[in-house]
Amino acid sequence: MSVKSCEKIEKSQVALTIEVGAEAFQAAVEKAYRKMRGKINMPGFRPGKAPRKLIERMYGAEVFFEEAINIAFPDAYEEAVKEKELQVVGYPAVELVGDASADGFTFKATVPVYPEVTLGEYKGLTAEKEEVKVTAADVDERLKQLSDRNTRLVSVEREAKEGDTAVIDFEGFLDGAPFDGGKGENHSLELGSHSFVPGFEEQIVGMKAGDEKDIDITFPEDYHADLAGKAVVFKVKCHEVKEKEVPEMDDEFAKDVSEFDTMKELKADLKKKIAEERQKAADREFEDALMTKVAEGITADIPDAMVENQARQFVENFKMQITQQGIPYDQYAQMTGITEAKLLEDAKEPALRQVRMDLALTAVIKAENIEASDEDVEEEFKKLAEQYGMDLEMVKKYVQADQVKDQVVSRKAVALVVDSASAVKPEKKKKTAKKAEDTSEGAAEGEEKPKKAAKKTAKKAADGEEKAANKAADGEEKTAKKTAKKAVKEAKKEEE
Numbered sequence: 001m002s003v004k005s006c007e008k009i010e011k012s013q014v015a016l017t018i019e020v021g022a023e024a025f026q027a028a029v030e031k032a033y034r035k036m037r038g039k040i041n042m043p044g045f046r047p048g049k050a051p052r053k054l055i056e057r058m059y060g061a062e063v064f065f066e067e068a069i070n071i072a073f074p075d076a077y078e079e080a081v082k083e084k085e086l087q088v089v090g091y092p093a094v095e096l097v098g099d100a101s102a103d104g105f106t107f108k109a110t111v112p113v114y115p116e117v118t119l120g121e122y123k124g125l126t127a128e129k130e131e132v133k134v135t136a137a138d139v140d141e142r143l144k145q146l147s148d149r150n151t152r153l154v155s156v157e158r159e160a161k162e163g164d165t166a167v168i169d170f171e172g173f174l175d176g177a178p179f180d181g182g183k184g185e186n187h188s189l190e191l192g193s194h195s196f197v198p199g200f201e202e203q204i205v206g207m208k209a210g211d212e213k214d215i216d217i218t219f220p221e222d223y224h225a226d227l228a229g230k231a232v233v234f235k236v237k238c239h240e241v242k243e244k245e246v247p248e249m250d251d252e253f254a255k256d257v258s259e260f261d262t263m264k265e266l267k268a269d270l271k272k273k274i275a276e277e278r279q280k281a282a283d284r285e286f287e288d289a290l291m292t293k294v295a296e297g298i299t300a301d302i303p304d305a306m307v308e309n310q311a312r313q314f315v316e317n318f319k320m321q322i323t324q325q326g327i328p329y330d331q332y333a334q335m336t337g338i339t340e341a342k343l344l345e346d347a348k349e350p351a352l353r354q355v356r357m358d359l360a361l362t363a364v365i366k367a368e369n370i371e372a373s374d375e376d377v378e379e380e381f382k383k384l385a386e387q388y389g390m391d392l393e394m395v396k397k398y399v400q401a402d403q404v405k406d407q408v409v410s411r412k413a414v415a416l417v418v419d420s421a422s423a424v425k426p427e428k429k430k431k432t433a434k435k436a437e438d439t440s441e442g443a444a445e446g447e448e449k450p451k452k453a454a455k456k457t458a459k460k461a462a463d464g465e466e467k468a469a470n471k472a473a474d475g476e477e478k479t480a481k482k483t484a485k486k487a488v489k490e491a492k493k494e495e496e
């Protein structure tokens with residue numbers, strides 16, 4: 001193998017012209033003969049026993065050339081990449097140059113490579129950062145969540161009202177015949193939750209244990225195709241009505257739900273925890289804003305392959321999330337009508353942002369010559385072991401030291417950017433003369449959102465798929481927080 005030329009072209013691609021000589025090619029032809037001879041019929045010979053020379057004489061000297069080229073190409077290409085020290089980021093586009101002969105062949109491989117990156121400003125940046133505040137209303141809301149988690153349902157002998165839970169049997173009929181998915185027994189339905197088709201829950205209000213009732217419902221036009229816009233009848237029997245028994249917000253409640261003896265202590269602890277949570281969130285947003293600026297400031301001719309690879313990774317992560325929620329991806333795709341091509345297209349924009357972020361971070365690491373010591377790596381292993389409640393040696397068994405090292409180095413690079421930056425208060429939005437109009441439009445939009453959230457139909461799922469894909473992509477771990485933690489989780493599952 002010899003590299004005849006190595007030329008850089010647009011989009012961070014390299015065009016390699018590679019020649020495979022007679023010796024290497026003849027070795028590949030021999031391999032091709034041994035691979036193919038069993039499928040070639042020659043008079044007077046059992047399958048696979050005909051000599052190569054006789055086969056070439058009968059079918060032509062080029063009979064094995066195509067397969068020999070396929071055999072010789074990978075090694076020749078890999079050697080050329082290694083010789084030219086190329087950092088390849090995708091698969092090559094290959095074309096034969098001229099015709100192959102007994103003396104060998106020449107091919108051209110155009111391959112995407114890691115781009116040259118020029119950093120913009122990455123020190124002394126400014127970004128908005130929210131000032132953390134915790135109000136009494138915030139604490140009350142957290143207390144309400146605790147109260148809701150400790151609220152019991154108790155049976156009552158009265159008519160059901162909104163907010164109650166009714167235990168019901170139901171069966172739906174379309175034109176007098178039951179339809180698929182329209183039946184349930186001993187189903188607990190919270191009235192006012194809007195978890196059923198619109199109009200259903202409202203007609204349960206007023207029923208009491210032992211009551212039976214026919215409920216007339218017309219499905220929405222955007223419901224499942226078989227029932228969209230159809231008028232149906234649900235036969236409903238109420239077995240039980242339950243109301244919420246809400247605990248008193250007193251010192252006894254504080255003792256029951258926490259390690260504190262008084263409500264005052266519990267509130268103080270909740271206020272502290274909310275402040276800590278919001279501070280972490282503000283710090284993350286500040287960090288993200290700064291790193292976004294660094295990423296936007298780089299100059300790089302990014303190859304399409306890097307974006308496509310990242311987009312595919314986002315899609316694979318999204319599929320995994322769907323499956324982990326108990327829905328086979330194929331079933332989800334059929335239900336929503338989404339295609340993999342659409343998911344990949346939707347993921348390209350966030351994928352490009354992620355690629356730029358990765359390139360920027362790597363460039364900062366290189367510019368500042370940031371490294372991770374053995375002590376840094378060991379400390380990170382200990383943190384992972386403590387975080388996931390695992391033995392240190394078990395973590396080291398499943399998580400590669402290089403992964404942890406990359407994570408530590410990336411974190412140091414981000415810290416360098418953050419520590420040199422300045423935080424500014426977010427600017428208050430100016431009021432305009434169109435405030436009343438904007439408020440009206442906002443109210444209309446706000447009214448529509450709960451309706452959309454309440455209607456759990458296939459159409460809504462399909463309409464929201466682009467946002468879901470983008471959310472999955474945007475939620476992907478930054479390079480500074482790579483895959484070590486995922487590996488630990490997998491190791492923990494196996495250990496359990």
